[in-house]
Amino acid sequence: MTAKAEQRLQVSTVPIQRQSVPRTRTVGGEIAIPDGASVVVTAPVTGKLLTPAKDATPLAGQSVTAGQTVFQLRPLLSPEREVPTAAERVAMANAKASLVSSQITADGDVKQSQAQVEAAQIALARAQRLFADKAGSQRDVDDAVARLDIARQTLKAAQARKELLDKLTLEAETGTITDIPVQAPCDGILRTVSSSVGQTVSIAAPLFAVVSLDPVWVRVPVYPGQRNEIETVRNALVQGLGDASEQVNVTPVAAPPSADPLAATIDLFYALPNPNGRFRPGERVEVTLPLTGETESLVVPRAAILRDIHGVAWVYANSAEHTFERRRVEVHYTTKDLAVLSRGPEIGTKVVVDGAAELFGAEFGAAK
Secondary structure, three states: OOHHHHHHHOOOEEEOEEEEEEEEEEEEEEEEOOOOOEEEEEOOOOEEEEOOOOOOOOOOOOEEOOOOEEEEEEEOOOHHHHOOOHHHHHHHHHHHHHHHHHHHHHHHHHHHHHHHHHHHHHHHHHHHHHHHOOOOOHHHHHHHHHHHHHHHHHHHHHHHHHHHHHHHHHHHHHOOOOOEEEEOOOOEEEEEEOOOOOOEEOOOOEEEEEEOOOOEEEEEEEOHHHHHHEOOOOOEEEEEOOOOOOOEEEEEOOOOOOEEOOOOEEEEEEEEOOOOOOOOOOOEEEEEEEEEEEEEEEEEEHHHOEEOOOOOEEEEEEEEOOEEEEEEEEEEEEOOOEEEEEEOOOOOOEEEOOOHHHHHHHHHOOOO
């Protein structure tokens, strides 16, 4: 090949090296929901389901956060509890009278505390004037300040007690039943919605299920005879089918043992981060498992390997200046960037990387 032709094809070479390459094996896997990641929420009491807000009907597939109200549940009293007995009516009347009496007392305590605060303010002002006119002492001023603070604290406590009694009285008069919010227990999506708005449900009836999909598990079925070759304590790599742009590092998890007798496989499980919901339950993925042992082997870039119509692997060796010779190699396995050879040229032999396909076409007459 002339120098000009070599320059036009932009031929580049790299030497064959011997290096230690981690052994891996790529197999298929399946995205699975982790144990305990799906939670079913049931009705705490018998009642009627309402929406938590206007036009907020929960739907399957909707994202929810921990503590978010999915339904409002209005409890329903049993028929025999809707009409009170005579003893219950007496007790209710006594309770109402007690509340009214306590409210009157609390109102009087508030007014008395307000008067004490006003008196303490007047006493403090008088003590400050006398001290300014050199007719009083600093001690009198300090005592007046302390009495005013005590009076204010007493007023604050009396007002809080009155507000509480007023609230109890208001609830007793209205006789309404407080709705119970049914909240999502964790972040995730609504996997199923078993009940609808307006439906009357009994106690312990399933309402909805929330599933958390970050992280998810990857179930990897492998042949039992290969179990001893796999480094089950080391991380693996996962990528989507046909998507080699990004590989995600996954960690092994201790999951309940499982196997498939029909396929003669056992299952390995790995935890896969899934913050953006990229992977879905049931999706098939490629999993690159680490194998035991690292041996030194001849390696070349994957781009240097060419195969003929019979599937035989070849490389082009730079045997002399502007001279390239096709040599046969045996590829043991490949990684993302390298081809590990079980047999090939000697170490240091320069092989073509860029331009190898063009040389192959020129040799067999397929090039332009």
